[in-house]
Amino acid sequence: MELLTKNLNSKTKKVLHRGMMDNVMEQFNRAANHINLQPNIRKILSITNNEIVVHFPVKMDNGNVEVFKGYRVQHNNALGPYKGGLRYHSTVDIDATRALAMWMTWKTSLAGLPFGGGKGGIQINPLKYSKSELERITRRFTFALADNIGPEHDIPAPDVNTNSQTMAWIADTYMSTRPPAERSANQHVVTGKPAGSGGLEGRDRATGFGVYYSIKLWINNNNDTLKNKRFIVQGFGNVGYWAAFFLEQDGAKLVAVQDAFGSIQNPNGIQVETLFEYTKSNNGSIVDYPEASIIDKDVFFGVDCDIFIPAALGNQITKNNAPNIKAKLLAEGANGPTNIEGEALLIEQGTTIIPDILCNSGGVIASYFEWLQNRNGELWHMEDVMDKLKHKLKNSFDAVATYAQKENIDMRTAAYCIAITRIEKAYVQRGIFP
Template sequence: MKKEKTKKQSMHATVMSQFNKTADRMDLNVNIRKILSISNSEIIVHFPVKMDDGSVEVFTGYRVQHNNALGPYKGGLRYHDTVDIDAARALAMWMTWKTSLAGLPFGGAKGGIEIDPRKYSIGELERITRRFTYALGENIGPEHDIPAPDINTNAQTMAWIADTYMSTIPTSERSHNRHIVTGKPLGVGGLEGRDRATGYGVFLSAKLYLENKGERLEDKTFIVQGFGNVGYWASHFLVKEGARLLAVQDAHATLYKKEGIDVEGLAVHSNPRKGSIADYPDAVTIPPEDFFGLECDIIIPAALGNQITAVVAEKIKAPLILEGANGPTDKEGEDILLRNNATIIPDIFCNSGGVISSYFEWLQNRNGELWDLEESMGKLQKKLTENFKRIQREVEEKNIDWRTAAYMLAISRIETAYQQRGIFP
């Protein structure tokens, strides 16, 4: 496994190879290509935080703002020890494509803190989050750059950010700034259904794709890498439609059960363990290197980027890959999968349910409205279905793969915006 790790390209190299491939294919305007190849702003902050024992640690946080041609920057904040400027650049660029493809009035940003949150108490994580928010200062704002949850962050994290941000502005303006972040708890302006939106989008990708082929989810088998928010909700909805979860993998264990793993039982088991599926009694543990080679109909990488390398892709037998994570497939891995006639539903569509629901929450707060679960999920399903059909038409009309089709649609929208408004001065 160590040998394989050294072969992995950076996430930024992956997104740039995807962008350049698409730009060549669509003959993108050379000047717009220059603009979209780099980030507008890259913010690195170092900030001290007092720990429970009285000692002080200095943390490093990042926020990369890739492009805002279509609207305010939008993107998640992740707390993970793999967070660095390269990863933030890549993730911010993917967010630009994702928001554009979804037809949202947003640009793309991403960031986070280089940290393993399992090593810190709840009190320490709150202080780290609040100090990070303060360090970012005016680099974020409800009409400028709107963060959201990502890996190892959640609704509580967003509540701390919102409270800290609003505490730094005049009292009379605080009620007008609740949309500084999305993915908040319901009690502080969150949207019903936001928690499940990303996983629902992954599920709907599978359902719509199979329906287009005259097939159903019933009795289909799938495996999931990563059992956080996205992996859990995608599995939840797929199993409700009659599919069977054969295997789950995270950083600590790889579980398998031929008859199907109980999604809700595994969720109950893993939550108290801060996300670890290890030691789950109702499935067998298998070697991690066997995971991607399992016989199944659908693979859902919903963990970190660059997981499907050339070595891994050669093992894959599943005909359908749903990218629940951002950038889980590198260039060499994708080339092999396409050569083997596998279909990849790309991340910029497949996991876009989260940012679409974030837009709904942003609108809800901005307009002083309250949407119930049925309304928010209905709007989400409608938007995702429309976007799926647009990509599908592009695939069929141009005889291209799904990622290239999605990228062409996303980048074309931004190209049009630049052509129509021009470059200042």
């Protein structure tokens, strides 16, 4: 379970998401200024290409009908089809989706993928619905999106509160709407599917592995090792768990965790796999884990550690809690977890930030591998996937680290500069129609 934003009124949600949009635009403009981005291309990249809002009815288990609101924002496709996740969360709205779609454009470009950026989801708390209801909601949402998605146009993937099962429902629904002769050729309409239904071996751990590997590369660049490094994780869902799993395998020690329901700490270390198994029997929650102490949610940010991995939702690190953070390395497993004010304070106090569009790009890289696997009718094995993933991650990391050092700028601005320059080059080479 990813960290959920609980008990927010509508006004607070608007402020939260307006902040996310402010963040992404501030980050974009900072990099655009640094590279002297052409004014006309800046205009294009400052807005989204398409914004789809759908309302659709679904019959519940009790026979009643509920009407849901879904979104798909397509930011830019200069480099290829739109690519990005679908999240099921009560805070999903058009502003948040715009920001997340823009981040995906930079992320796919930085990773050197032939994709653009998109994002979407449904404004829903999935905990309130049965599995059969979620299946009907997903299938009806897919039908409502109709031709706004497609394997060569816009390719969704899992995100907060969605998973491989969600993607399997989407793929099946989408293929069922195609002519019989075309159905099997449309399996790559989504990525993140179960391995037995066209999915990629290793896709489940790819994002978390990317977070771990980015940390490892940074540690190696500083002539250090992960052995006995203490780390804390916010969000113990798919990303947080796998990042913690690989870090522990490499000798690091998990000392605190926070999720939607509470925060726990053990300075002597928390066994990652033991905690994960506990959450399975505790409705996905870390609360009351017997091998750790409960701490206040605000105290969590000040836990003594070397590495902090925010792997939950956006805008979690702000001017209010950034001064308490003791970690010298912050690795962004989530999208946009650090706002502008929080980032400025962290940099001022000497904390290095591995930005989201680099740090958590393992998931979209693996999605590209799955898309290729389906498109070419191939089967990729785990060892090949992980080797190719390491290669892509290292190329991106080295490029950002080198650029940041050369230009004497932070890693986020360096990552944006590289990503935006690649898109600018595509527009310059192709021109703008008509």
